[in-house]
Amino acid sequence: MKKKIWISIGVVVLILVLVGVNVFRTMGKENLTVETAKVEEREITGNVMVPGTLSLSQEDFLYLEPENGEISEVLVKEGDQVEKGTPLLQYENEQLQLEKEQNALSLESAYLRINQIKDQIDALDDKEKDLEDQVGEKEAEETVEAERNQLNTDLKVADLEARQVQLQKETIDEKIGQLEVKSKIVGTVLSVDEDALAGRAQTPILHIGKADEFVVKATISEYDSLKIKEEQPVTLKSDVILDKEWKGTVSKVSLLPVQTENLMGNEDTAVQYPIEVTLDNQDIEAKPGFKLIMDIETEKRKVQAIPVEAVKQDGEDYFVFIVEEGKAIRKDVKLGATSDEFMELTSGLENGQEVIINPPDSLQNGMEVSVK
Structure with a gap:
């Protein structure tokens, strides 16, 4: 009997505790x-986040051009400073040299022909005087005039042929001039690839660039191309260099897109627009090729x-x-x-x-x- 009473008391106490807790929670919630x-x-x-790649501000890659012949000499070495127009490579092309010699002979022959015709025209006056004694003045004049007209026509044809040969000479000279490859930019010779020189690799023979001037290159979507403009401020960060950030400015937004292949391998392509960001401070620990995250401020x-x-x-x-x-x-x-x-x-x-x-x-x- 007592046991049942104690059980009943325990149940009542438990109920009172639960009710109290619920009341407390309800009061707390309210x-x-x-x-x-x-x-x-x-x-x-407003901001747009874009991944980019740290790159040299100016760089040029020179590849082997078999149509120019064989490379006879590399005129620079790794580490050399070059100016715009500095000779870099010299090709040797025996076929072009042969064409140049043949052209020179053709040009000489054309001028000889022109001089011969001019001499013949000059000699017509003496011929006309000799004919006057034989056939009379009028008939001599008619005979010589017909020859003079024919010689003048021959002179024009010879002159045209000489001009054609001269144009061929200019074309050949231009091709020969291209056998000496010159630098298009001011910079440093960053690498000389011996395998590419020997034709064993399809990599650049020479890599030239400004090693102390960087930009960040990226591509943006059609949607972002409507918001990103030149002169917008940019904050850049790296997952490799922690607790560091750099400031920059959008310096170029391409008007024309580049086409990239769809990952599914079908004909659909994603339209991307190239952009460049110039760093405010070139003293950056990252190296060319580092991936950076660009936070571009599109509006304020x-x-x-x-x-x-x-x-x-x-x-x-x-x-x-x-x-x-x-x-x-x-x-x-x-x-x-x-x-x-x-x-x-x-x-x-x-x-x-x-x-x-x-x-x-x-x-x-x-x-x-x-x-x-």
Whole structure:
């Protein structure tokens, strides 16, 4: 009997404890302590994150050109400083040399022919005088005039042939001039590839570049190409060099896209636009080829804004909680651009209203709250 009484007392105590806990939790839920922030005007920036590659600002790659013949001499070595127009390579082409000699003979023959015809025209006056004594003045004049007309025609033809040979000479001379390859940029000879020189590799024979001037190269999508413009500021970071960042400026946005193959291997292609970013400070620890993350600031303006931590999402809709007369009130909002800490508020709240920061999932519309 006593045992049953003690069991009954235990059950009652347990029920009272559970009820007390629930009451305590309910009271806690209905009177949360929250932190708030005001809706106010702030400067907000729009950003685009783009991966890029650190590259030399100017560089040139020279490949073997078999149509020029064989390389007879490399005129520079690794580490040499070169100017624009500095000779780098010399090709040797026996066929071009033979064509040049044949052209010279053809040109000499053409000028000999022209001189012969001119001499024949000059001799017609003496011939006309001799004919006058034989056939009379009128008939002699007619005979010589016919010959003079024919010789003048022959002279024009010979002159045209000489001009054609001269054009051939200029073409051959231009090709021979190209046998000496000159630098297109100012820079340093970064490498000389012996395997490429011997034709054993299809790599650049010479690599020339400005070793102390860097840019970051990247490609952007069609959508981002509408937002990214020249002169926009850029912040750059590296996953390899931690706790470091560099500043730069968008210096080039290509008007024309490059075509990249679709990963699925079909005919569809993704359109990408090349861009370049110039570093404000060239003293950077990274090396050419390093991958960098570029944070490009695409816009900066004054807007009504609220902290990112105040915004919650319900499907495709966004809402916040404000505090009115000690209660949390849910308000649907429309948002615009987003920065790291704030979101642009386009409608739903008035300037100066207080929004709850980091509202807990248990917070309900109309629940009593206390503001810190």
